[in-house]
Amino acid sequence: MKAVVKKSQNVIRGKVYILGDNIDTDLIIPAQYLNLVPTIPEEYRKLGSYAMAGLPDTYRRFVEKGKEKSEFSIIVAGKNFGCGSSREHAPVALGAAGVKAVLAETYARIFFRNAVATGELYPLETKKRLCDVFKTGNEAEIDLAAHTVTNLTTGKVFEFIPPGAVAPVIDAGGLFAYARKMGMIKTVDRCQVSGVSNKKTRVRGQRSGGGKRKAESRKSGRRKRA
């Protein structure tokens, strides 16, 4: 589920889930679920069902038991959102759970880049600390053109920092879609990055529709501790 928003709308509307500072990738998707491969469709959905499963049990569940999607499509957080691992499973789990945007004061570098590269969600930087102003369950509306978020429950409007250079990448649906759109990857069977000359960048092959992979035979317990 890419966070592609129709140009005519430029609006994301949904329920808000509140988090604080330093929300790390182990909270977003605990390591025990990293055996799931994001490019396999059923495992992508499974990752969504585990989004924010690392939060302490004192938190309200982000995804209800037995569900694949969260009722919350907007996360509002504090500083350094997504710190820790480079696991792309993190923005993927949020995107798969139906999150369209995160509004945080700042982001950890790799999470931000992965969110943009996958096109899973908009990582938006707020001017104010909104996690103290919004409440979990509030309805919010993000206007990507006006760079504002409105708390529909309270009626208050806040600005966020325009996403700048990364917005078109997310709009396009991620790094590859953007690279193709911009002609940076010219063709699939003769892939070249424009602006950089290197004859080795040629890639042969046909494009396939999806990332499906056939199931392989399983051998359990084969690599037990020696």
Added chain:
Amino acid sequence: MASTITEKILARASGKKRVDPGENIWVNVDILLTHDVCGPGTIGVFQREFGKTAKVWDPNKVVIIPDHYIFTKDEKAHRNVDTLRDFTKAQKLRWYYDVDTPKYKGVCHVALPQEGHVRPGEVIFGTDSHTCTHGALGAFATGIGNTDAGFILGTGKLLVKVPKTLRFTLNGKLPAYVTGKDIILRIIGDIGVDGANYCAMEFRGDAIAALDVEERMTICNMAIEAGGKNGIIEPDAKTLAYVRRRTKQKFEAVYGDADARVEKEWKYDVSTFEPCVAEPHLPSNYARAKDHSNVKLDRAYIGSCTGGKLTDFIMAARILKGHTVKIDTFLVPATCEVAEGLIRERIDGKSLVEIFADAGCEDIAPPSCAACLGGPEDTFGRTHGKEVVISTTNRNFIGRMGSKDAPIYLASPLTAAASAITGRITDPREFM
């Protein structure tokens, strides 16, 4: 105008004379590293975007080191290793360190330099945030996601933003009870978990020069815990000797200009440093070990890319020799080379293996990431309850080692070993 080592490496990799912080540049990649947790997804992205039969840009520059979920019954984990194996075969990749074979190594960030894949002046991307470890050998190395890695597989290039450099100058004589781990925990404590966000962390000074390569790796390994894009130490005679011992491949080391402008500089006298821990649940929660001697522990864990190298085990053995541990003590050598060192290295005639056995530690586990990041339920050393852990690993986030209720104190191998003997957080000076 003068440039830092990071800027110079990136300039060379992008074919430019110089680059400046903030600039977005395409760089040619020397090494792409991946493992069993992110490799299958990276391969998935590559095949989805470039085609099922597409070939990687250079089969000599992709290094695949399965290390995360190896000694487990988890079927998906096995499936993931099978995916790596099939891909390696189809792509005729040169560097694949397969499970269940003599080629198996263990933790990728220790194996990568040990196998000669880390060379000064080169550009390394890895699908793991601790790829920043390799800056310890004077390379530019940073972690990326599957999508970026899939892009590299197809093109050999990546668009990167040139980071600003934060310089940490460490001078003075390092006391025997202070380690690379204490140095980096102190720095992260000072600047915070986002103190180096998007920046290069450059470490230099007499104290860094005095450290051996493995201790430098511990420091660069945790640059990411301050948000750093890369950690980096200029190569010196020790670096070059380490690299030349492990590869015949030619390389050209890069050195920064002394007058290069940096964003900010911190200066430390390490002779004042003390053994420390990072309290739960952030690596920046710095505290002196001696101030927490009332904290009771249930488990000690020595392992991972941060604290599972041979020097880490030698430090631990020096403390444990002649003592008995009071709490469960788990030892996981990072790689097979480290595991062999545990048998070979001796202190007063006893091998490290014997010292650990005499001290009552758990049987030494086969090399892998093991409980550093929790993982499948049957992972060696994983927490399942409310265990209070002291660990030589790099992250103490909630649930990091498995259980959400198990608090983790990060520490050096010296402090972890001393604490294992007493069952409470202990300054290693009590045993030195």
